[in-house]
Each structure stands twice: as structure tokens, then as C-alpha cells.
Amino acid sequence: MEASGLAPEEVVLRLLDVIEKDIVPITTEAVKKGNKVFGAAILKLSDLSLVVAGTNTEIECPLWHGEVACIKNFWNLPEEGRPLPSECLMLATHEPCSMCVSAITWSAFKEIHFLFSMEDSRDAFNIPHDLRIYQEVFKCERATRENKFWKAYDLPKVVETLPENGALGEKVTMLRETYASLSELYQDSKGGASSTRIPLS
Numbered sequence: 001m002e003a004s005g006l007a008p009e010e011v012v013l014r015l016l017d018v019i020e021k022d023i024v025p026i027t028t029e030a031v032k033k034g035n036k037v038f039g040a041a042i043l044k045l046s047d048l049s050l051v052v053a054g055t056n057t058e059i060e061c062p063l064w065h066g067e068v069a070c071i072k073n074f075w076n077l078p079e080e081g082r083p084l085p086s087e088c089l090m091l092a093t094h095e096p097c098s099m100c101v102s103a104i105t106w107s108a109f110k111e112i113h114f115l116f117s118m119e120d121s122r123d124a125f126n127i128p129h130d131l132r133i134y135q136e137v138f139k140c141e142r143a144t145r146e147n148k149f150w151k152a153y154d155l156p157k158v159v160e161t162l163p164e165n166g167a168l169g170e171k172v173t174m175l176r177e178t179y180a181s182l183s184e185l186y187q188d189s190k191g192g193a194s195s196t197r198i199p200l201s
């Protein structure tokens with residue numbers, strides 16, 4: 001991880017904190033309106049300060065996935081004072097889909113960090129579209145996780161490689177429980193008025 005010169009343990013702790021304190025609250029409000037559970041944040045690599053966060057608002061437009069909503073918020077910031085994408089990382093609660101990964105690539109962010117894999121999205125969140133789109137549209141299993149544009153980090157897998165990772169493991173477990181509740185809320189809304197506004201719900 002390029003981020004900030006901090007130890008990997010400190011980087012992961014900070015990213016999990018941002019998910020808990022900056023993403024979960026806005027996602028909770030959006031899920032209550034019928035949106036999916038996916039959120040994102042952009043942080044400065046130098047000190048891991050939050051630049052901007054965003055969450056899925058698909059009931060407005062099917063393109064407003066968490067990462068794209070966040071990127072839109074980023075480019076809406078005044079140019080003066082806005083860091084360069086090369087100075088930032090993208091934190092996504094869920095491994096970005098083909099659209100979001102393209103948006104991240106076109107915006108030239110160099111690092112992607114995520115809490116849940118696309119297999120989690122399919123199996124634990126009952127949202128199988130990401131993997132199906134890769135397989136049906138692109139005829140490949142998934143995007144790479146390292147290429148000339150960026151490198152992606154699966155945060156729970158990073159945690160497993162760290163010594164003394166008990167507290168981080170507990171935080172991951174706590175966030176999994178938080179997202180299980182949010183997912184239940186979203187799944188319950190399927191079939192309701194808001195879900196008919198999401199083509200791939």
C-alpha cells in the first residue's frame with residue numbers, strides 16, 4: 001500500500017473507520033429510501049484524510065453506484081483545493097463492478113480498497129449482477145486486481161496477513177454484521193415502489 005507511510009495495520013484501521021463513520025451513516029439513509037447498500041469514499045494518500053464520500057442512489061439513476069456517486073461528488077468539488085486523483089485512493093465497501101472500475105480507471109485513481117468481494121455481493125448480498133456482467137458482456141470471470149492503472153486491495157485478506165490482527169478482525173466482523181442488517185433492509189424493499197425504479201435490483 002502506497003498510503004501515507006503509515007504501517008499497514010494503521011492504514012487498514014483508518015479505512016475501516018471511514019467505512020463505519022463516514023460511509024455507513026449516509027448509506028443507511030439511502031437504503032431507507034430503497035437504494036442498494038454500496039458506498040465509497042476518496043481519501044488523500046498523504047494523510048488518509050477524507051476528501052469526499054458517496055453512496056448508491058440508484059433510485060435516481062441506475063448509474064449512480066456508490067463509487068460513481070462518490071466520483072461525481074469528487075469532481076464537483078471546487079478545483080482549487082481539490083487534490084489530484086493520483087494523490088488519492090478509492091475506498092469502496094464492495095469490490096467495484098465493471099462500470100465503477102472503469103470510472104475509477106478513467107479518473108486515474110491508483111489504489112482501490114474494498115471490504116466485500118464480488119463473490120460476497122452475489123452470495124451474501126443477493127446481488128449477482130457484477131459477476132454476471134463480466135461473464136455475459138465481457139466473457140471473462142472478473143477484472144484484474146493489479147494492472148498498469150491501479151492496484152486493488154481486499155481488506156479482510158490484508159488483515160489476515162497482518163500479525164496481531166485480532167482487533168482488526170473484530171472490526172471486520174462488526175462491519176459484516178452492520179452490512180448484513182443493511183442488506184436485509186434493502187432486500188425487504190425489493191418489490192416495493194422504489195425497487196421498480198432500479199432495473200437490476
Ligand SMILES: [Zn+2]
Pocket residue numbers: 065066067096097098099100101
Ligand atoms: Zn458499480
